[in-house]
Amino acid sequence: MKKETSCIVLFLFMFLATSSAYPARKRPYKPCKQLVLYFHDVVYNGKNADNATAAIVAAPEGANRTILAGQFHFGNVVVFDDPITLDNNFHSKPVGRAQGMYIYDTTNTFTSWLAFSFVFNSTDHQGTVNFVGADPIMIKTRDISVVGGTGDFFMHRGIATIMTDAFEGEVYFRLRVDIKFYECW
Numbered sequence: 001m002k003k004e005t006s007c008i009v010l011f012l013f014m015f016l017a018t019s020s021a022y023p024a025r026k027r028p029y030k031p032c033k034q035l036v037l038y039f040h041d042v043v044y045n046g047k048n049a050d051n052a053t054a055a056i057v058a059a060p061e062g063a064n065r066t067i068l069a070g071q072f073h074f075g076n077v078v079v080f081d082d083p084i085t086l087d088n089n090f091h092s093k094p095v096g097r098a099q100g101m102y103i104y105d106t107t108n109t110f111t112s113w114l115a116f117s118f119v120f121n122s123t124d125h126q127g128t129v130n131f132v133g134a135d136p137i138m139i140k141t142r143d144i145s146v147v148g149g150t151g152d153f154f155m156h157r158g159i160a161t162i163m164t165d166a167f168e169g170e171v172y173f174r175l176r177v178d179i180k181f182y183e184c185w
Contacts, residue, residue, distance in 0.1 A: 031158065032184035037118070038165060039082045039098040040090045040174050043068070048171065054080035057101075068170050072111075073104035084118055088165055088174060096120040102135070110137040114144060118177075120151070127151015129179065131160055140164075146179060157183040 044052035046066035056065045058077035068076050079101045083094035100116020111134065118129045128151065133144030146158040158181040167173040 029182055031180040031182055033181040035179045037177050038085050038088050038174055039177065041080055041082045042172050043078065043170065045171050053082045054078050071107055072109060074107045076104045078102050095122045095124065111135060112137060125152050127153045129153045129156065135162065137164065146181065155183070155185040156181045
């Protein structure tokens with residue numbers, strides 16, 4: 001009896017281990033929608049108020065809020081309201097705004113934590129797309145989570161692959177954002 005019970009338990013274990021509530025996928029997930037956009041960030045430095053789209057709102061004690069802190073900018077919090085364009089030209093017609101913040105959060109390399117929305121109000125798109133995640137800036141391409149949206153992007157989720165497309169010192173940078181939605185309602 002003991003041997004029969006062991007065989008039954010082993011059979012059940014193997015059956016359950018190889019069973020799945022979800023059928024096997026024969027091909028990888030494909031996005032239900034994709035967008036490639038650029039956002040342009042111009043950090044206020046005390047001299048560029050007319051063009052600035054971002055400002056340092058918090059800094060380590062004793063630091064200047066018009067110049068990013070030393071030591072990998074650790075402790076700086078920057079808020080932004082940046083133009084979003086369809087190409088990498090800063091002077092192209094914006095299709096929306098990137099609004100949010102980034103926090104420089106590491107003392108041994110350039111990295112930040114991002115939380116922002118793309119706000120669309122154009123003939124092509126209405127609504128928002130919301131992003132959050134870590135940005136290891138020194139890596140060529142990085143993925144951050146697309147956690148939801150409104151309007152044309154209601155409850156959309158996916159991944160955004162970001163790449164620093166250009167930068168000029170510590171005042172200007174441009175990100176290429178390749179958004180792949182895997183859940184579209």
